[in-house]
Amino acid sequence: MKADHEKTVEEYADRLSPSVLQEVKDQLPASISKSDLTKVMETVVTAHENAKVNPGECVGLVSAQSIGEPGTQMTLNTFHFAGVSEMNVTTGLPRIIEIFDARKDIKTPMMEIFLKEPYNNDIDKLKKFAAKIKETTFGELASEYSLNIFDQVLKVTLNKTLLADYDLSTKELAKVIKAKAKGFSVESSDDDLTLAKTGKTQELKDLYNLKEKIKELKITGTKGIKQVLPVKRGEEYIVLTSGTNLKDILALPEVDEVRTTTNDIYEIYETLGVEAAREAIIREVFKVIEAQGLNIDVRHIMLVADIMCATGVVKGVTRYGVVKEKASVLARASFETPIKHLINAALEGEVDYLTSVVENVMINQPVPVGTGLPGLVTKMK
Amino acid sequence: MTDIYLNSKYVGTVDNPSHFVGEVKDLRRKGSISEDISIYHDLAAQEVHLHSDEGRAHRPLIIIKEGKPLLSEKHLKQLEEGEITWHDLIRQGVIEYLDAAEEENALVASSEEELSPEYTHMEISPGSICGITTSLVPFGNYNQSSRLIIGSKNQKQALGFYAANFHLRMDMDSNLLHYPQFPIVKTKIHDITEYSQHPSGQNMIVAVMSYDGYNMEDGVILGKASVERGLSRSTYFRPVETQELRYSGGLIDEVSIPDKEVKGYRSEHDYRFLESDGILYPEAKVNEGDVVIGKTSPPRFLSSMDEYNLAAATRRESSINLKHGEKGVADFVVLTENEEGNKLVQVRLRDERIPEIGDKFTSRHGQKGVVGILVPPQDLPFSESGITPDLIFTPHGVSSRMTVSHLIELVGGKVGALAGRYVDGTLFEAEKEEDLRKQLSGLGFQEDGTEVFYDGRTGKKMMARIFVGNMYYLRLRHMVANKMQARARGPIQLLTRQPTEGKAKEGGLRLGEMEKDTFIAHGASLLLKERFDSDKVVIPVCEKSGLMGYYDARKGRAVSPLYGENSEMSHIEMSYAFKLLLDEIRTLGIYPRLHLKSKY
Incomplete structure (x- = not known):
């Protein structure tokens, strides 16, 4: 764009917003004459003026x-x-x-996770990623619990196929549980875990509480991500999840942090x-x-x-x-719980300046909107 | 082992339930046990339930044995000749009553054609799946069920000849149709219920067409000449009643023309219709506000009466007068006693209701509409043979509602009127549409029921042939005369000083919250203020305290509640409702202070 053109456009800076000016600049053909340019700018100004809402227009109510x-x-x-029928969303x-x-x-929290280059078009990599972020609790992996109250021993049989799916070993599980199960010794065999009370037995309920506690224990994945579903969106694959944890997901290196959302x-x-x-x-x-x-x-x-x-x-x-933010006491009182609002206003000695609609309707005065907005200016003698 | 329950109480077990059930049924059919007893075998739960208690609806069915109904031609002949009755058929075990539980064990055929050995019962008529009012809809089996329901509901609101002794009755809010007719297109239920003894509609000539849009959106157009000749004319009866109540001290109300000394005496003009007994004379034409029965009551608060206050000793006027918007002619007067033996006076007023714009009409198919205009005969469209319709119905009412029976009744009614016979439109057993069409063409008309029509105003032939025929139309009890109301000013509520609500109190029509919003959205805020001026008041407000004061007439100035005369008082315009709100806020113990500022 020519320098003098640039100057002509810039002259309108006080009448048009920067984004409009930029749009005009981007779309102007380079060969435009000066007189044509002023014509264009005048048209833009009138169009811009016409698009403005009139003063006193009751925008909020119309919305x-x-x-x-x-x-x-x-x-x-x-x-x-x-x-897919497993995923439903409130609409x-x-x-x-x-x-x-x-x-x-919210009723159905949900995320749309977009991935970076190698992951978003390789379905296998994507699936692996999906499995990685899915929150798995110990309860899901266990297939059977047996409580021995006399010896205070809890024996957990694990689901082997599931373990293989998640690429986990009983030893790894034992390590995770050990951190949480204080006062218990953890032993692992091929497909089961044995937790035994080490110290003195204080409460019979301890064992049961332990069972409930480790059931909820997160083994892998991201907290809150209850389900994952890889789907194709346009050219690439994305992961839909039920349950959301934006902060942790954005921190993952595979994730496209620009488009990913909840x-x-x-x-x-x-x-x-x-x-x-x-x-x-x-x-x-x-x-x-x-x-x-x-x-x-x-x-x-x-x-x-x-x-x-x-x-x-x-x-x-x-x-x-x-509604609590409204300036007028009367407007707040007319919405819900009037007595509460009136009493609180009285405690603070609030003043209602009658600047909005509802309160003026209440006392039967013209509302300061539309024809009620302009006032008359006269010199009083 | 199956458990047996009698009226939901366990009584014992049997080993062979189906045999047991069969035995009980046989006993019932033989008449050894009551016909009302039902027996139901719940196969899934292995229970047999016997019921003999009250509150079970049951219905009669023909018993089927080995694929053949027990009701034979012989029975029918005997019935026709009056040799046997319905009860004989039950006693013979030909027909039995089943309740809802026993129906679970029955397989019921709806007609003889579909009978096979596994059926246990057969309907007496296939139309018996519907109730009485629903069965009164002709050709009902051509319709959607929802329309049938609406149709039967509408029939309940129809004006008719509701009781032969109507002239002796004092019904509340009753209507009587003049010249009621039996429908040309009838059903068997019309015959069974002796509908001819209490019909509630008239056979009208109906054209399905438009007429300048006066029948759009479920409107109907009536011929003015037809109405003037008495079409759908009706009478509305309004009872006016009062009784002489007794009060403590042996005092009693008195029905009479009030003395001039009576407290609250109106004027001689107001009592002009009353005869010496205090009741208006027969055939008196009364309008709103006129006294129908003159009455006086003893003075109120007898105890507070003292020698200084002689006025309190006089009796009070408590006459019965007609309320706002009511009128009528004195038709019938009854003098009798109530349960306590006090004098009871009832006056029945009659009001002739000629169909007018806004009255509601309907066919029997849920096609109700409101009169949009009464067209003078010379302007009505006419057919080649010079027939003008009594009623013009809009074709747009049919497409979305799919009331095919409405259209078939029109053809059926035309055939019936031309051939001079009744047409049968019983549910599932009606005359066939094809046959009706054939007969219509045999009578020299288009078989589809259309005719060439001419515009009455221009004489021009219409571009399309018009579907025209005879239909049974009902006038419904919703009449504008009872509902129409308007108000510019009128009574207000005591508490809020806002207009009263409802027609009876001559109330206003509320401009509600959402309507208010539309005014604001248009920015018409000064107009909105005017709308809400109904309870406008001017109240003196103390400039020092910000409290509302009052005007002291003796001092000739407004007074502040806190500073008395030592404060400037400004007259402020506000709504009375806001004044009330300020008062109520004060009852909360809150000091609402008004800061006054010059508006200009």
């Missing part, structure tokens, strides 16, 4: 209506089977509610921060809406996501989350 109305048509069919209205409420325990917004917030969480909210909600065949403009969802993340923490659209 609420734009999401709410199609929401009534959403099926209550909760589960969607992602190709539809329950999922939307889950996201907007910013729940910490559907647990709270986890994204914890590992990657609010901005990522905001993106995740938009993406996850939009995914559901698209799957339902509905048509909602992303900007409505973006607005909701912005509000949820505005404080730097992910807050749900509930009385404990976003």
Whole structure:
């Protein structure tokens, strides 16, 4: 691009946003004349002005209506089977509610793990990786427990074929258990483990507790990854998991940390921060809406996501989350648990400046939106 | 070994259950034990259940032995000639009643054709899978079950000749159809239930077409001439009732024209319909607010009555007058006593209801609609032979609901009307559609029931042939006259000063939470404020304390609750509901202080 062209475009810097300017710069043909360029820039400016929302436009309510109305048509069919019947994902209205409420325990946590070069097109390597991250507990490997209460001995028979699948030996298992089973001696034979009480017997229940404890013991894999499923996505293979652990998975060398993601917004917030969480909210909600065949403009969802993340923490659209942030006492009281809000406001001596919609409706004054927004400026004598 | 239970109580065991069950059944069929007893052999649980208790619905079935029904031609002949009755058939063991449990052991054929040796019973009629009202839908077997249900529900709401002694009855909220007719397309159930004695509809000429869109979205169009000749006219009866109650101290209400001294006396004009006994004269035309029965009650709070307060000693006016929107003609008066022996006065008002826009009509197939317009006869479309329809039904109502029976009834009704006979539309046993079509063409009409029509307004021939015929249409009890309501101003609630709710209280229509949101979304905030002005008040607010004060008329100024006259009071406009909220916040022990600021 010619220098003087560059200069002409830069003159509009105060009227257009940098991203728009960049887009114009990228798409301008080099041969454009100066007069044509000004014409283009003027058109861009008018288009940009027209796209702006009018002052006083009630954006939030329009968003609420734009999401709410199609929401009534959403099926209550909760589960969607992602190709294979073992993996199901919450979709539809329950999922939307889950996201907007910013729940910490989501119903079906799930990850999409993308892998780096050699792993993503070699199915064998991928399968090996999948087996490696899958969380295996001791309980899954054991086929039989026998408790001898008199001698305080627990004998565990192991499933040999499973052991071979996971490339594990009884000795290795014994090592892992030893660390956890304090006060017990661990002996391993070919396909069973014997745990015997070393010290004095204090409680008969000890043995039983031990059994329950080692059942939950993680042997291999990443914590939280309950199931793995290699699938083909486009040209490459990826791993879908049920259960999520973004932090540990991203640390693995095979993983493509750019594309790998989870559907647990709270986890994204914890590992990657609010901005990522905001993106995740938009993406996850939009995914559901698209799957339902509905048509909602992303900007409505973006607005909701912005509000949820505005404080730097992910807050749900509930009385404990976003609504609590409202400035007006009356607006908060009109939502849920009015007496609690009024009393707390009184304790703090809060002042309601009547700057928003709900409180003005309550006292029958024009709401400061649309025609109620502009005021008259006169000189009082 | 199989356990035996009698009325769900264990009584013993048998070794050969099927033999035992057979024996019991034989005994029942012979009449040795009651016909109401049921026996059910649960093969999976190895249990036999006998039931003789109440509360089991049971139904009659023809017994099949070796693939042949026990009911023979001889029985039918005897029945026809009146030699035997239904009960004889049961006593002979030809027909028996099965309850829901025993049906589990039975294999029931629905017709004689499908009989084979494994069947144990046969339906008396294949249509007996449906109840009485459902069986009243002609050609019902051509329909979706949901439409049949809607159709039978609608029939229950139809106006008709509900009781032959209607002129002596004091029913609440009853309607009577003038000139009811027996349907041309009938079912066997119509005959069995003697429907001709209490019909509830009329045979109308129905054209399936559009007419300027006045029948879109489930509308129907009626011919004005037909209505003026009495089509679907009905009478609504409204009882007005009062009784002379007794009070402590031997005082009693009195039905009479109230004296002028009575507390709450209206005006002579209001009592103009009353005769000397205090009840309105027969055939008096009363409108809303008019007194129907004059009554006075003894003074309230007798104990607080003292010599200084003579006014309290006078009786109170407690006449019965017509409520908002009610009208009628005095039809019938009953003077009697109630259970306590007090005088009971009942007046029945009659109100003629001529079909009008907004009244509800339906065929028997769940095709209900609301009258969209009454078309004068000269504007109605007419056929080549000069026939104009009584009712125009929209074709768009059929495609999605798939009420095929509606269409077949139209053809059937046409055949019946032209041939001068009734057409049988009994469930599963109806006359065949093909036969009806053939007969229609034999009568000189298009076999598909269509005819060439002309537009009454222009005289132009219509581009398509119109499907026209006779149908049994019912007028439903939902009439606009009972429901229509509008309000600009009116009564308000005492507590909130907001408009009352509901038609009976002349209430307003609420602009709800979501409707409010639409105003905001449009930015119409000043319009929204006007909408919510219904409980607007101006309240003096103390500028020092921020509390609401009151206007003291003696001092001629507003007074602050804290500073009395030593504070500036500003008159602030707010909704009464907010004033109430401030009061309620104060009851919480919270001091809601209003900071006042100049708006401009």
